[in-house]
Amino acid sequence: MERQSTTPVLELVDLVAGYRLRQGLFGRRRDVHAVAGVSLSVGAGETLCLVGESGCGKSTVARTVLSLLRPSSGEVRFDGADVTGMSRRELRAMRRQVQLVFQDPYASLNPRMTVRELITEAWRIHPGIVERERWDAEVAGLLERVGLNPGHASRYPHQFSGGQRQRICIARALSVRPRLIVCDEAVSALDVSIQAQILALLKRLQEELGVAYLFITHDLGVVRQFADRVAVMHLGTIVETGETERIYESPAHPYTQALLSAAPSVEDWREQESEEILLHGDAPSPLDPPSGCRFHPRCWMTRDRCRTEEPALTDRGTGHPAACHYAGPLVSAHTS
Amino acid sequence: MSALLEVSGLAVAFGGVRAVRGVSFSVDEGQTLAIVGESGSGKSLSSLAVLGLLPAQARVAAGSVRWDGQDLLALEADELRRLRGEELAMIFQDPLSALNPALTVGYQVGEMYRRRRGFGREQAKRQAIEAMTEVGIPDAARRADAYPHEFSGGMRQRVMIAIALALRPRLLIADEPTTALDVTVQAQILRLLRRLQRDGLAMIIISHDLGVVARTAQSVVVMYAGQAVESGTVADVYPAPAHPYTLGLMAASPSARDGGRQVRPIDGYPPDLSSLPGGCTFHPRCPFARERCRTEEPTLRQVAPGRASACHYAEEVLARGAAVDHAGA
Known part of the structure; x- marks a missing residue:
């Protein structure tokens, strides 16, 4: 298959995915669409941050990308090829190109395996990546690359701190030379001084290796630091997307505006009394999404149209796409 | 005039480890004090010690906790239990x-x-x-x-x-009260806490998040490896920290507000409490460290009115912070 340089590494087209739930012991089975029509793309060597609150479907997107969950409809294209129709063999080869780094480095490393065993495991499963006689040298090289002592390859995960363990996870992900790493809240459990180290490491690896990141997080500060582009997710759909600084400087969707105003930042000591945009209540359940615009029950701009007509994700003159009938610059004083 | 709650020289032993080593702070009515630090800094143990709620392996090794003039550490268990709820209360992360x-x-x-x-x-x-x-x-x-x-x-x-x-109660201790919450919900809870404070409640917020502290507290104690390394008002400390660790934390905190600022990590890892480095416990990670820092442990000393820092070179750090002024806004 010919590969064009402009083909994104990852492309999701109208992805719908979710879970089957049974309500009550004898209740009907019903499908819950945690992801309700998501399209996005990640270019080679690029970082796309998928940001949203709990239950917005961002981790379901990750599971679908990793082929851990079969989408109900839509496409997951890797290098232009739709993986949803792939055979097991093809899928296995493809999986090597997409790796995952989780939130919890404690849970994702087998405590009975040494660092060397953890890293070489994938080479055992996918023969042909690294020849056996090169394993020791490769392990040492990988450890060095992620800032760990190459002499510690025979140690076990519990002998490392949380930040060091996350470095082991990153080394393991790199061992199969992936083109895309899905980072699911990969720095959320780390202390801030260590978090900054890991972010710097990921950035350096991207420059050196050209790996792309689909970076899933709830932390709006991390997003601004780390992302080339942002997709803001709310209740299974993307409500706004664009280049990071554009979104942060001129958010066009009311949900993005509320999120950014609510995110506490170091600079906020200057205006402690300034009132952020406060949304009422909690996000609605994906079990029973609201009609029309899914954000309308919490939005301060809701009009009749929002209750019936679902807004499409398009550019309404703000320079980037936003899924709001009335997308536009933030007008002050809609604090509730 | 003495404060509503006055903690001085508090030390907590946890197992065989000195988890909190001589921490002092005070809170007044209608005021919020933040205790900031990363995991293992001793911030939670300090507040649990105040309420007599330390886990079984931990005990207060030294110091005093004065509440409205009386010594809480000297109280019988049932007296303290009565005070908890009536006068002092606590909420947790989960x-x-x-x-x-x-x-x-x-x-x-x-x-x-x-x-x-x-x-x-x-x-x-x-x-x-x-x-x-x-x-x-x-x-x-x-x-x-x-x-x-x-x-x-x-x-x-x-x-x-x-x-x-x-x-x-007159004092509420909130240990990471919004850490488990979504950001829009966090904003609601922080606003509620600010309202309670305006109504006269004294508060201690324990947090790892400098942004949350910036939005809620008037004064702050920064803890590292069981010690208070810096204290002062938020308005003094945030623009110009007087301890290299505070300076490093500020620089490492990613901001949703300021796109121009690049986060800078702090090198190295927090020390193992059972084998602390000699001299200043922060020296292996500190860009200001010199020979003296490896041998002589600094004590928390006043560096400006209402401000204290446990760094031999606090004045130099202060000057640096003021010069950098990572403000923007």
Whole structure:
């Protein structure tokens, strides 16, 4: 298959995915669409941050990308090829190109395996990546690359701190030379001084290796630091997307505006009394999404149209796409 | 004039480890103090020691805790228990594990009135509904009959606040109160805490998040490896930290506000409490470290009116911070 340089590494087209739930012991089975029509793309060597609150479907997107969950409809294209129709063999080869780094480095490393065993495991499963006689040298090289002592390859995960363990996870992900790493809240459990180290490491690896990141997080500060582009997710759909600084400087969707105003930042000591945009209540359940615009029950701009007509994700003159009938610059004083 | 709560020289031993080593702070009515630090800094143990709620392996090794003039550490267990709830209260990060899943929320809020005020069931429930309304739980009369799992994370934290404030205590200690919450819900809870503070409540917020502290507290104590390394008002410390660790934390905190600022990590890892480095415990990670820092442990000393730092070169750090002024806004 010919590969064009402009083909994104990852492309999701109208992805719908979710879970089957049974309500009550004898209740009907019903499908819950945690992801309700998501399209996005990640270019080679690029970082796309998928940001949203709990239950917005961002981790379901990750599971679908990793082929851990079969989408109900839509496409997951890797290098232009739709993986949803792939055979097991093809899928296995493809999986090597997409790796995952989780939130919890404690849970994702087998405590009975040494660092060397953890890293070489994938080479055992996918023969042909690294020849056996090169394993020791490769392990040492990988450890060095992620800032760990190459002499510690025979140690076990519990002998490392949380930040060091996350470095082991990153080394393991790199061992199969992936083109895309899905980072699911990969720095959320780390202390801030260590978090900054890991972010710097990921950035350096991207420059050196050209790996792309689909970076899933709830932390709006991390997003601004780390992302080339942002997709803001709310209740299974993307409500706004664009280049990071554009979104942060001129958010066009009311949900993005509320999120950014609510995110506490170091600079906020200057205006402690300034009132952020406060949304009422909690996000609605994906079990029973609201009609029309899914954000309308919490939005301060809701009009009749929002209750019936679902807004499409398009550019309404703000320079980037936003899924709001009335997308536009933030007008002050809609604090509730 | 003495403060409402005055902690001085507090030391806590945890197992064989000196987990908190000589921490002092004070809080006044209507004021919020933040204790900031990363995991293992001793910030939570310090506040648990104040309330006499230390885990079994831990004990207060030194120091005093004066509450409104009396020594809390000298109190009998049942006297302290009476004070908790009546005068001092605490909320935690995870409200779900603090609530009984088998009892209605209204019953659990009402428990304070039944046990401490001798109210009957009906009267306690009426009080509980009032307390729930006060912390912003909508439709409290109906929601009082629901169980904790029927509440969202934000609403559960409101329930915990209602329970903590039921007997109108004068001090609320909040240990990472919004860490488990979504950002839009966090904003709601922080606004509620600010309102309570304006009504005269004294508060201690324990947090790893400098942004949360910036939004809620007037003064701050920064802890590292069991020690207070810096203290002062938020308005003094934030623009120009007087300790290299504070400076490093500020630089490492990613900001949603300021796109121009690049986060800078702090090198190295926090020390193992059972084998602390000699001299200043921060010296292996400190860009300011010199020979003296490897051998001589700095003590927390006044570096400006109302400000203290445990760094030999605090004045130099101060000058650097003021020069950098990572403000922007």
